[in-house]
Amino acid sequence: MTENLPSLSELDLALVNALQINPRAPWTELAKALDIDAATVARRWERLRTAGHAWVTAYPFGGSGAGALIEIDCAPGQAGAVAELLSADPHAVTVEHAAGGRDLLITAMATSFGALSRYIVDRLGTIPGITATRAHLVTRSYTEGSVWRLTSLNRSQQEALAASRRSALGGSQHLPEYAELVTAIGENGRMSLSELAETLGVSVNTASRRLNRLLESGRLVLRCDLTRSLSGSPVAVTFFGTVSPEHLDSTARELAKLPEIRQCLGLAGPQNLIATVWVSSLVDAQDLEVRLASSLPHLRIADRAVALRAVKLMGRLLDPDGRAIGFVPMNLWA
Known part of the structure; x- marks a missing residue:
């Protein structure tokens, strides 16, 4: 903690x-x-x-909107400045510093596929300090943060x-x-x-x-x-997985039932399933991955991103300890 x-x-x-x-x-x-x-x-x-x-x-959720998880690589020493700049964008609803092959991991939302494309190409493509991006376009949401629960009530x-x-x-x-x-x-x-x-x-x-x-x-x-550090599950890990198309829905639905899962999304791309978990430690994240390999035989974890620091969570600006200190309206129509 x-x-x-x-x-x-x-x-x-x-x-x-x-x-x-x-x-x-x-x-x-x-x-x-x-x-x-x-x-x-x-x-x-x-x-x-x-x-x-x-x-x-x-x-806003669902409808004709579009979303993506975007991995961002930054020039040395520029990740903090890029994260601060992105956190002011209404379309970059979540911004995190991450370990494991990317500097930042952001969630972007827009009112349409065209608007999302413009954000990725025209906005991210011109920000100083960004050296590369990899966008994972969301095709379906199986569960998301509003469904995740503490277990304090009977x-x-x-x-x-x-x-x-x-x-x-x-x-x-x-x-x-x-x-x-x-x-x-x-x-x-x-x-x-x-x-x-x-x-x-x-x-x-x-x-x-x-x-x-x-x-x-x-x-x-x-x-x-x-605040994540006060939740009893201070470690957030995003798993990038692959599942054969015929087993994607059934696998994702089973995955979404697990209490550790904060987010489970279908994607268009080499990795077609992504899941974010909140756990008490990195050891627990590894143990969960072992359990997934046993219980979900069609799922293959291709990559993992460990959140080092959340700068923004669904529009909410956070301090280094994860406390809410501000808000950027999610005006996706801007």
Whole structure:
């Protein structure tokens, strides 16, 4: 664990776990699940949020958008400057220093394949200090960070919170119409409806209706994150794998069920499956790889990238200890 950071209490971890399940749950619901009073819940969350230890982000997902994981090589001594420059880009939603054959690993998102192509070619191709890039284009998401959970709550607590959350119906809500809303709520997924309405210049009812439509459609995702070093799983490793096409879906679905998996994506390229795991140590990462070789016979791990330092996580700017210190709106329509 990072020496500069205190450990979180069991109640703090339980609160984060509760908000992972239902990020916009009222304080009264959270209090009931945690068996404490609502004022204590609100006060503890504000302390966590203000300290940069935990936060709720909202971001666009699915639809006609496009994404890529991009490996970046930098000139000697330039990785820090390049990472800082990229972290200001709304399309570079996650930026990490990484070991194992690349200097940086970033996640890029755009509203279309054409927009993503322009970002990779026209933006990354002109940044001083970048010597090479390797883009892995996403074809399908099997799981991502909003699904990852702590295990601080018991089953009945989890079920109670899950039952009160609206389910994603997979509708066809058109995101660009709500680009302003997506951008407005991005930094604080728990933003009140009155504050959201004031920001958008609409009534509270209109803001509520638009937000609920987006959440129901699955085109807007809410995610509660916490400082990785305080999660009990401080080491992040991204595995680049290959699977024969006929076994890709079944292998990826099984892989996505594992509790260590933060992200599992299908890719177009030499490696067609990528998975990011959070584990307690590098030894655990190696042990997990051994287990994968045994349980998923069609998967071949071709490469591994160990995160050395996260600079940005889904728009959230992080300090060297992983605390949230700012936010770059994920305005993919910019």
